[in-house]
Amino acid sequence: xxxxxxxxxxxxxxxxxxxxxxxxxxxxxxxxxxxxxxxxxxxxxxxxxxxxxxxxxxxxxxxxxxxxxxxxxxxxxxxxxxxxxxxxxxxxxxxxxxxxxxxxxxxxxxxxxxxxxxxxxxxxxxxxxxxxxxxxxxxxxxxxxxxxxxxxxxxxxxxxxxxxxxxxxxxxxxxxxxxxxxxxxxxxxxxxxxxxxxxxx
Ligand code: 5GP
Numbered sequence: 001x002x003x004x005x006x007x008x009x010x011x012x013x014x015x016x017x018x019x020x021x022x023x024x025x026x027x028x029x030x031x032x033x034x035x036x037x038x039x040x041x042x043x044x045x046x047x048x049x050x051x052x053x054x055x056x057x058x059x060x061x062x063x064x065x066x067x068x069x070x071x072x073x074x075x076x077x078x079x080x081x082x083x084x085x086x087x088x089x090x091x092x093x094x095x096x097x098x099x100x101x102x103x104x105x106x107x108x109x110x111x112x113x114x115x116x117x118x119x120x121x122x123x124x125x126x127x128x129x130x131x132x133x134x135x136x137x138x139x140x141x142x143x144x145x146x147x148x149x150x151x152x153x154x155x156x157x158x159x160x161x162x163x164x165x166x167x168x169x170x171x172x173x174x175x176x177x178x179x180x181x182x183x184x185x186x187x188x189x190x191x192x193x194x195x196x197x198x199x200x201x
Contacts, residue, residue, distance in 0.1 A: 006194040007094035009117060010034070010185065011102045013109035014124030015154035016079070017135040019170045019177060023124060024103040026178035031185065034099045037089040040066065043081040056086070074104065074111035079146075083108070106157045113163055120188050122181065123164040127171035129154065 014020045028034055041055040042063050051057050058066075063082045067075060073091075075084030085102055093100050102112070112119050126132040132154055136147045161167055166184050170177040189195060 001200065002198040004196070004198075005097050005189070007097050008099045008185075008188055008194060009090065009094060009102070009112075009119040010099065010188075011104065011109050011112050011119050011121045012124060012181070013104055013106050013121065013164070014170075015106070015126065015132060015157045016150045017132050017139070017154075018124040018126045019135075019174065020124040021103055022174045023168065023170065023177050023181050024101055026174060027181055027185065028101065030178070030182065031099075034101045035093055037085055037093075037100050037102050039089075039102075039104070040072075040075075040084045040086055041081060042083075055083075073115070073117070074108040076105055076107035076111070078105045078107070079150075085112075106160065110160065110163065118193070120166070120184070121164040122166045122168055122184060123161045124177070125158065125161065125167055125169045126154075127169065131171075 012020045072084040168180045
């Protein structure tokens with residue numbers, strides 16, 4: 001059997017606090033065929049974050065220059081900072097047949113969906129608004145008014161769920177959520193647009 005595979009662009013998105021980052025990390029651990037696309041970000045690194053690994057950290061001026069140079073697949077302002085997916089992180093890898101994972105906010109995901117790129121989009125849904133609020137509060141990183149803002153955003157984001165290819169309800173353990181995502185990925189790898197094994201005589 002001669003196997004040639006086309007790379008998959010997997011977009012994981014959802015409201016802040018839905019758990020998309022955890023699901024993305026579990027998928028990367030389990031499936032070595034995926035590469036994480038390191039985004040550009042204008043926020044400061046958190047303790048333990050490494051430039052070029054977690055994000056390409058940069059100032060607003062550099063980010064604006066990259067926007068002007070059309071260097072991004074998508075970009076958005078999220079919670080007061082700019083984030084963007086660099087074409088240089090995505091395009092070459094896909095052409096080389098590698099799978100690329102984007103963990104991005106819903107504005108960015110909508111841009112990728114609207115762009116007509118051949119992407120697989122997954123919306124991560126929290127079990128309830130009450131649970132989402134509790135997760136945001138437990139994190140303790142946001143002030144009460146910021147939690148309220150994210151809750152309002154979440155309601156609007158959930159309304160656009162229908163524009164994604166798949167939804168993963170993250171209502172169990174992280175491993176259960178990761179298993180659902182894994183199922184989607186396995187099926188998408190066998191799509192004939194990406195995978196056409198050729199039979200030998
Ligand atoms: P954090 O600053 O907590 O790492 O990420 C904040 C939010 O920005 C998360 O929802 C994350 O998914 C999103 N994000 C990270 N990188 C990108 C990106 O390249 N584009 C967009 N649109 N959102 C991103």
